Amino acid sequence: MATNKNQRPLPTRIPKPRSDAKLKNLARADQDTLWVLMHPTDSTVPAYSLEDARVYMLEAHGLSVVASSLSQWQSWYALNLRMEAREDAAEQLKAEMARNPHNSEEAIRQAGQRLFMTEGIIERNFRQFSGAAKMTDASTKLQQAEKKISLLKKAGDRDERKLRLLEDKAAEAKAVLLTLTSNAKSRGGLTPETLAEIERAAGLL
Amino acid sequence: MPHPPATPIALIRRRLREVLAMAPGYGKTEAMLLEFSNELNGGGISLQELRDACEWNHLQGYIRSEDDEDSGQTLWFISKAGIAKQKSLT
Numbered sequence: 001m002a003t004n005k006n007q008r009p010l011p012t013r014i015p016k017p018r019s020d021a022k023l024k025n026l027a028r029a030d031q032d033t034l035w036v037l038m039h040p041t042d043s044t045v046p047a048y049s050l051e052d053a054r055v056y057m058l059e060a061h062g063l064s065v066v067a068s069s070l071s072q073w074q075s076w077y078a079l080n081l082r083m084e085a086r087e088d089a090a091e092q093l094k095a096e097m098a099r100n101p102h103n104s105e106e107a108i109r110q111a112g113q114r115l116f117m118t119e120g121i122i123e124r125n126f127r128q129f130s131g132a133a134k135m136t137d138a139s140t141k142l143q144q145a146e147k148k149i150s151l152l153k154k155a156g157d158r159d160e161r162k163l164r165l166l167e168d169k170a171a172e173a174k175a176v177l178l179t180l181t182s183n184a185k186s187r188g189g190l191t192p193e194t195l196a197e198i199e200r201a202a203g204l205l
Numbered sequence: 206m207p208h209p210p211a212t213p214i215a216l217i218r219r220r221l222r223e224v225l226a227m228a229p230g231y232g233k234t235e236a237m238l239l240e241f242s243n244e245l246n247g248g249g250i251s252l253q254e255l256r257d258a259c260e261w262n263h264l265q266g267y268i269r270s271e272d273d274e275d276s277g278q279t280l281w282f283i284s285k286a287g288i289a290k291q292k293s294l295t
Contacts, residue, residue: 083227113232
C-alpha cells in the first residue's frame with residue numbers, strides 16, 4: 001500500500017465511475033426507457049435531445065451525465081440492440097433445428113454462428129430476409145403438396161389398374177360361367193335349380 | 206483535411222472487449238470487430254490498430270480465438286477473464 005512521508009497509509013483511491021458506465025450500469029428497463037425517449041417509435045412524439053436526456057437523467061435517476069457520455073451510450077446501446085437481434089435470430093434457428101433429431105449439436109451450433117455472421121440479412125434487409133424466408137417456407141410447402149399429390153396420383157393409378165384387372169377377371173369369369181350354363185343346358189346335365197344358381201351368380205358378377 | 210485525433214490504444218483495446226462482450230456466445234470475425242469497434246468509437250480505428258488490440262487482449266487472456274474451417278476465418282470470443290476485466294472498468 002502506498003504511504004506518505006510519515007508512514008501513514010494513504011487512502012486507497014476509489015476510481016470514479018466513467019460517465020457512460022453509469023448509463024450502461026442502469027437497469028435494463030431504465031436504459032430501454034431512455035432509449036425510447038430519445039428514439040420514440042411514434043413519429044408524433046418529439047424525441048429527447050441530448051440536453052433533454054441529461055435533464056431527465058438528473059431528475060429521474062439523480063445522475064449527472066455529460067452529453068458526450070450520452071452520445072457514447074447511444075452508440076453502445078444501438079449496437080447492443082443489433083447484436084441482440086442477431087443473437088435472437090440465431091437462437092430461434094438453433095431451437096428450430098434442434099427439433100430434428102438428425103441434426104447434430106455441432107451442425108446446429110454452426111448454423112447459428114453462420115446466421116449470426118451473415119451481415120446485412122437481419123439488420124439491413126430484415127424485410128427482404130423475412131420475405132425470402134416466407135417464400136422458402138411457402139415453396140417447401142408447395143413442394144410437399146406436389147409430392148403428396150404425386151403419391152396420391154400414383155396410388156390412384158394403382159387402384160385403377162387393380163380395378164381394371166378385377167373387371168377383366170370378372171368379365172372372364174362371367175364368360176366362363178355363361179359358357180358352362182349354356183353347355184349344361186344343351187346337354188341337360190344339371191338340374192334347373194343349379195342352373196338358376198349359376199345364372200344368378202353370373203348375373204351378379 | 207485534418208486527421209481525426211488518434212484513439213488511445215487502451216481505448217481501442219476496451220472497445221474491442223466491449224464488442225466481444227455483446228452476444229458473447231457468438232464468434233465475431235475481424236471484419237465485424239473493425240466495423241463495430243469503429244461504430245462504438247465514432248470511427249478512427251484502423252485494421253492494424255484493431256489487430257494490435259486483438260493481440261494484446263489475446264496475450265492477456267481476455268479474448269480467445271477459434272478457426273472456422275468452413276469460412277477459413279478466425280472467430281473471436283471474449284473470455285471469462287475478459288468479462289471480469291470489463292466489469293472492473295465499469
